[in-house]
Amino acid sequence: MLTGVDIFRFQGGNLQGDEKNTEYNPIREQKKFCDMLIEIAEGQEVPVLYQDAHQVFFGCVKSEKGYVLFGPMSLKRLSRVELHNYHMEYGMPAGMEKALPVFPFAKILAIAEVITKKVTGREYDDDELIKENHLVTDMDESIKKEQILFKIREEDAELYHHTYQEERRLLECVRTGKVEEALKYNVDMDMGTGRLSKNESEHWKNVAVVGITLCTRAAIEGGLSPATAYQLSDFYIQKANKCKDVISLIACRNQAVKELTERVWEKMNSQRTSxxxxxxxxxxxxxxxxxxxxxxxxxxxxxxxxxxxxxxxxxxxxxxxxxxxxxxxxxxxxxxxxxxxxxxxxxxxxxxxxxxxxxxxxxxxxxxxxxxxxxxxxxxxx
Structure with missing residues (x-):
């Protein structure tokens, strides 16, 4: 799991590397940067996970004998410009720019936890590492603020969502094979659909996908075989993705609702079998x-x-x-x-x-x- 990560030991004033996966490593080449990671580790009990301005992570774990430092671990593959800026910040000579090892965030956390367990014998979970290293701002407060602003924008635009009861009526029509009523509720609900994207086409594409998905589940509940229902769902969702304008998207969604409901009706009225x-x-x-x-x-x-x-x-x-x-x-x-x-x-x-x-x-x-x-x-x- 640690393949691709440079790991160093700092002990008695000396820095020694166990691996060399990058030709130029700020931990090894920049004493001030190395000292900064060690200083942060001195001030907190939880292992250090430091994220720089380029979305690149470095870590430091304090042990009884010294410190273990590791990195870099990039969250994404940096473009040529981003990679140049990264190396410029850490003083790398021109001509040595190489791609950095890329890891998903979950694996970066796992690497930090494994190294910490190996060095100190202690275990930390993801939430502790994220919170103590301030990797995420106060999520509750941030979301609350965004929700308030979103609510204001929606009210200013006089937009409203269809009610839960209206949605239930549509799905019940699909479940019971009532084609005309299903189409009527489907069209009526369009008037109250909240915005799913600022882009008009993307909004209706999202509306189509959500509507087809919900009606597919209702059709299965109504007795349509999952194989048939999912085949229809896949067909219409792929068709919606190819639609070039809003009218085509709405027509595609309506046809999907119609066919799913018709198939349920046919199933209900066909010869009952074991x-x-x-x-x-x-x-x-x-x-x-x-x-x-x-x-x-x-x-x-x-x-x-x-x-x-x-x-x-x-x-x-x-x-x-x-x-x-x-x-x-x-x-x-x-x-x-x-x-x-x-x-x-x-x-x-x-x-x-x-x-x-x-x-x-x-x-x-x-x-x-x-x-x-x-x-x-x-x-x-x-």
Whole structure:
């Protein structure tokens, strides 16, 4: 964990380094800087974590025999200009500028805690190191002040957030499959949405992502399978990220709410099936491109193959393999209409071993060949 950190021991007026990971180290090269770290360590019980103006950390731990100093540890990769300014401050000769080791803040704290434990036998937690080294200002006071200023700005702009009850009504509509009401509440709430960004497009992009995420969870609670719900959520969030204007963002969000709610309604009004069959359908929706065997599904559910086969036929009116083929054809439809991939490649992609077999199964379910389907339903702009 300490790889990349220079560690020095100061004892009897002498400074000795255990490692040399940087060619020019202020601890070794600048006596005044080294003395400053030692002086701070003398004045506090907690190990020193010193952050300079460049977001670079150095540490010092007081022991019975002297001091252990360590660093530099940068919070970020410094640009050429930042690195030049850093080395200028610490008096490094020109031509010796090298990148500094970079660590996340959590690891910097962990390094300090490990070194302290090794040197003194004492343990300190993150909060103690942060507080005693004044690495964060009074957070409570700072946040309170910011909240007051934010409240004033919001009130001046006459902005208000939709109420919790309004949000609950929207999610309840999604959960119960009430499409028209869900869209109405969705649009009404836009009038009371608080600002999520100063930039108008970023604000509505955030609104879209939050709305889609909440409605996805409500749809799952309403009975939509997690696989289907998250697939829709991912699709619409990625689509929102590509939208170039506010109108497109709002339309994308509204369509996501509409489709999620419609899927819940369809689920509620379709033939009710056992939990075993629902688990099979969910598994097939995720793995339809792979080979799926009745025996494997039965073992997964703790049932016999013959019982699961009868259950599948009784509740869905078709055998397992028929349902798998139907799922593959449903996925192939979209690819034929909205992609430029060859028919042979699409058939292989959705799980059919040959193009001829793909064609025969497709015609069985759609009463036309894949080529005829593509010619009929492919949008002209594609």
């Amino acid at each position: 939990s075993y069959i629902e688990q099979c359908k969910d598994y097939i929706s995720k793995h339809y491109r792979e080979k799926i065997y009745l025996k494997d599904l039965a073992e997964m559910l703790g049932l016999s193959s013959s019982y699961l086969s009868r259950l599948f036929s009784r509740e869905l009116g078709m055998g397992l393999q028929d349902y798998i083929n139907w799922s593959r054809i449903e996925n192939a439809e979209n690819l034929l209409a909205y992609s430029d991939e060859s028919i042979a490649h699409i058939g292989e992609y959705v799980g059919f071993p040959t193009q001829s077999y793909f064609g025969s199964i497709f015609k069985k379910y759609k009463n036309m060949t894949p080529k005829e389907y593509r010619n009929r339903y492919k949008p002209t702009e594609l």
